[in-house]
Amino acid sequence: MAVRIGIIGYGNLAKGVECAVNKNSDMELKGVFTRRDPSSLKIKSENVPVYSIDSLKDMKDDFDVMILCGGSATDLPKQTQEYVQYYNVIDSFDTHAKIPEHFASVDANAVKSKKVAIISCGWDPGMFSLTRLYSNSILPDGKDYTFWGKGVSQGHSDAIRRIDGVKNGKQYTIPVEAALDAVRSGSNPELTTRQKHTRECFVVPEEGADLAKIEKEIKEMPNYFADYDTTVHFITDDEFVKNHSGMAHGGFVFRSGSTGWNNENKHIIEYSIKLDSNPEFTASVLVAYARAAYRLSQKGDFGCKTVFDIAPALLSPEDGATLRKHLL
């Protein structure tokens, strides 16, 4: 029997989950839960009901895993710990600094309800974290480097849009090629913030706005832009829609370490991703971990987990013998 999946929310991430479930024949989408009026929501999947989020507690026997697709700022800190009282849950909580706190509150409820929660699934946290953990364990004597991009930073785009005279804006984080090459060389460079990433901004100004003032305000904004080489381009609404509606992203994780009795040998591990759609890739990670959550709950291994706690074989629809034969 297929793993019965529910989706909570219906933004870009949720739509990605819908697509990803569709690509996994051992899973079945059984419902989407929304805060909107359910009758107003048209989803891609045919014959899959849309429910009000208020009815969530009444359907405990109908879903094996709920995939939470809300945001990390306000939705997930409340929802994951609430819904794990009734369901196995997965989220993509990505506020790194608050993971310990989120973990603790979700774990407490998961242990009580005898459910499984897997938090912070995606690529960072997620696949990048796994690369860091594996690489640190193999090469304890070494240095980590993480680069993000080229891709849109939501936080920086929001910061631009809050500036007076800005109608719309998007910010791309771009890794500096020379920094990547320095890391690849094995020289273990010390890199400043400015040396690692540049920031490129595309801004649609209000009519008659003072462009020089906007540019200055962006470039000097503390924390967000002041420590970076920042470029600002002013564009029209049309250009914005045409060239800056995509959701591509990517990044790089390196471990540069040494081995040998006298550290005489160097090793570089590099993991990188290049994504056409950030939300669809994150969603694909969530769905693979939903399979693991279901299996852990079947084994009675309850509580809150992260990608660090999950044996990789649990992510695959194939059995152990098949995996050993074809992928090992």
Added chain:
Amino acid sequence: MAVRIGIIGYGNLAKGVECAVNKNSDMELKGVFTRRDPSSLKIKSENVPVYSIDSLKDMKDDFDVMILCGGSATDLPKQTQEYVQYYNVIDSFDTHAKIPEHFASVDANAVKSKKVAIISCGWDPGMFSLTRLYSNSILPDGKDYTFWGKGVSQGHSDAIRRIDGVKNGKQYTIPVEAALDAVRSGSNPELTTRQKHTRECFVVPEEGADLAKIEKEIKEMPNYFADYDTTVHFITDDEFVKNHSGMAHGGFVFRSGSTGWNNENKHIIEYSIKLDSNPEFTASVLVAYARAAYRLSQKGDFGCKTVFDIAPALLSPEDGATLRKHLL
């Protein structure tokens, strides 16, 4: 208390294990076992005894994990299943086609003896396999690519040395840059054997040998060279020692997959390693998995495992809370 490690064998891999144990303060090397006369063997570590392999069965209470450093052709198929009767064991068995068979015989004995065995740890099988498994689980609709090199292929070097008139030889496997770029482009190319790798051979001929004949014999050797663009260089003994004694290696694993309701979005995952010392890197993987083997045995989770079955957190000396805080 530190995890008490034994090493079986004392070739390049074993020496790498000795160095790696030395870099992990929660582990302690308690002995090296050899088929040679123990008194003839001088190891790097001070105050660590060298034992005859014949005394292995008499020291069951003195070691937590034995790391087997023999070869996959004849040593490991016998040793791993034998020694798991007495110890938790780790090996780097790398004959891909025979893994299912090796797994079955080791597992049968491990279950009986209530010990843990982790087989096929290293980079391929090992880290490359993990990348394939994670990437396939996340992007079920896609294509895998694995490239090896630049590095020495032991099997191909052996094949060269068996040719009449060859005194010594070494063969480098080199990934074709254009093939790597084609994969990175997301075009999902169909690549022939010849398009993926080239082979470069450095041969020290016997005095008076027929060089043209040797070159022809190498280039036309079925399975090993005939399907590749192969270059042959004749060099002197001195050049061989000076330029071809290194043990560098490396490689690339890609997953190129698509997501979206109509496969409209492409994603590339790339994992690569660049190693100064193939045996020392493999040894470092073995040592991280030795930690996991010890922990599994403490939990009573016995039997034969592979990297697919091991939760990544078990590889690290840090506890869950620390990992979540610093690496997630």
